[in-house]
Amino acid sequence: MxxxxxxxxxxxxxxxxxxxxxxxxxxxxxxxxVRTAIEGIVQAAHALRAVRLTxxxxxxxxxxxxxxxx
Amino acid sequence: xAEDVVFVPVRRLGALxxxxxxxxxxxxxxxxxxxxxxxxxxxxxxxVTRARAREQARRAEAEIAAGRYRGPLHGxxxxxxxxxxxSGGIPTTWGAAPxxxxxxxxxxxxxxxxxxxxxxxxxxxxxxxxxGGMGYRQPNAAFTGPGVNPWSRDAWSGGSSSGSGSxxxxxxxxxxxxxxxxxxxxSPAGNCGVAGLRPTYGRVxxxxxxxxxxxxxxxxPLALTADDCGLVLEAIAGRDPADPTTVDxxxxxxxxxxxxxxxxxxxxxxxxxxxxxAVRENFERSLGVLxxxxxxxxxxxxxxxxxxxTRTILFAExxxxxxxxxxxxxxxxxxxxxxxxxxYARDAILAKDYLKALxxxxxxxxxxxxxxxxxxxxxxxxxxxxxARLTGEVRxxxxxxxRDVMGAIGNGAGLPAVAVPNGFGxxxxxxxxxxMGRAWEEPTVLAAARAYxxxxxxxxxxxxxxx
Numbered sequence: 145m146x147x148x149x150x151x152x153x154x155x156x157x158x159x160x161x162x163x164x165x166x167x168x169x170x171x172x173x174x175x176x177x178v179r180t181a182i183e184g185i186v187q188a189a190h191a192l193r194a195v196r197l198t199x200x201x202x203x204x205x206x207x208x209x210x211x212x213x214x
Numbered sequence: 215x216a217e218d219v220v221f222v223p224v225r226r227l228g229a230l231x232x233x234x235x236x237x238x239x240x241x242x243x244x245x246x247x248x249x250x251x252x253x254x255x256x257x258x259x260x261x262v263t264r265a266r267a268r269e270q271a272r273r274a275e276a277e278i279a280a281g282r283y284r285g286p287l288h289g290x291x292x293x294x295x296x297x298x299x300x301s302g303g304i305p306t307t308w309g310a311a312p313x314x315x316x317x318x319x320x321x322x323x324x325x326x327x328x329x330x331x332x333x334x335x336x337x338x339x340x341x342x343x344x345x346g347g348m349g350y351r352q353p354n355a356a357f358t359g360p361g362v363n364p365w366s367r368d369a370w371s372g373g374s375s376s377g378s379g380s381x382x383x384x385x386x387x388x389x390x391x392x393x394x395x396x397x398x399x400x401s402p403a404g405n406c407g408v409a410g411l412r413p414t415y416g417r418v419x420x421x422x423x424x425x426x427x428x429x430x431x432x433x434x435p436l437a438l439t440a441d442d443c444g445l446v447l448e449a450i451a452g453r454d455p456a457d458p459t460t461v462d463x464x465x466x467x468x469x470x471x472x473x474x475x476x477x478x479x480x481x482x483x484x485x486x487x488x489x490x491x492a493v494r495e496n497f498e499r500s501l502g503v504l505x506x507x508x509x510x511x512x513x514x515x516x517x518x519x520x521x522x523x524t525r526t527i528l529f530a531e532x533x534x535x536x537x538x539x540x541x542x543x544x545x546x547x548x549x550x551x552x553x554x555x556x557x558y559a560r561d562a563i564l565a566k567d568y569l570k571a572l573x574x575x576x577x578x579x580x581x582x583x584x585x586x587x588x589x590x591x592x593x594x595x596x597x598x599x600x601x602a603r604l605t606g607e608v609r610x611x612x613x614x615x616x617r618d619v620m621g622a623i624g625n626g627a628g629l630p631a632v633a634v635p636n637g638f639g640x641x642x643x644x645x646x647x648x649x650m651g652r653a654w655e656e657p658t659v660l661a662a663a664r665a666y667x668x669x670x671x672x673x674x675x676x677x678x679x680x681x
Contacts, residue, residue, distance in 0.1 A: 158561070165561065170555055170558070177555055177556060178555055181349065181560075185560065186562060187522075188522035189522075191522040192570045192571055193567070197573055197574070201574075201576060204579055
């Protein structure tokens, strides 16, 4: 599949998930609005996935161990 | 009291109060009156905190009379974006109808610090519901109505700190506190023609502030000048055990007087692509001013999906922060119709994509620091366009309908920036210039903005019809 086809398929899969979870509370035009928003999310995800990182590239927000005083 | 105290910078008001030529009580009454009389015109105010203001103003007056002067904010009225918790029965609504009657029993750290500095809380200011985190597309996205721009009543005041921008621009308060996750201080400051400072992430405690995105939210001031923003930041900055993201890095505004001579400014390649013509022209004219005080050079950044990185983090964290509201369907109670369903789309964000965005954030932060290290600041238009029309769609980098590399990097990497007015656009609305610096370089970006404002008078122009 081409990149646009992959994105389209992923959008439809994600939209099916949203429809399954929340479809009963969404009007058809609202579901179309959700589709538009999902398209943006999936395109952003593909842009992120296209960047190669090394194993050493940690999340920018490190976790810190917690201990209450004292 | 005569209204000639309106549009007087905080620094000057503070000097008059210190010299006992200006009464904090009379000053508070002047601004309380303006908030009640003019605030509704701009949908700028949620709650006028008259009782608390009078009590704080009387205390300030007594302390100063007794020789206990706290500093430049002592006796100065201000307003706070209505996502900061306030005690004493004052509602904290987050701009959202489902929370319009909610009351906290404590003060946010920023509110407490301002009280310790002697400032006088006069109002909780309007904002886009839930700081815009649900995906609004147009200005009518708050239970208080769309934020109206003091420069034109058919224009938006910005978002999401709408009331913080319009209240300063309309002379309803000398300064205000806003918050920024992506654009919510710089945007209303730019739209309303005032100064706005987005501090470094971790500079100001967010304890008691509504959480939209834990790793992106910042609190900062809006005021008439960059200098005033520095005075306010000094009062609210600092380590807070209640907010583990804050750090112990003292900030003294008075030390920010200059960069020791000439500045070195950078401009990202292509940063004005997509800007309105007037915005580009005003930016070019601003660069002419900056060349009087320093050098300007083009800067290139590595090719990274900056907007996508910050957008993915924002969407994922906002969906989690408001999981209950979204899952329960209570978002139906929000004002903007698009806020009723857009958040459901965020179920499409995979955990590994969010983590990839967090990992790329580190790369982005290092790349931004590399570019900024030899510079005093990157400069750019504060906004790509004049304020949106009240009845129009808002172009937004968050939704992907506009590009904002400076905002994506600045917020994603937690960098400080200050926006100041730099002219007017085709519709007569303000445009702005932003200075963004390395982490913890608020003194430097403020020094640059002050130098710019010392050579221009855009900040001395105010909307008409404000009586």
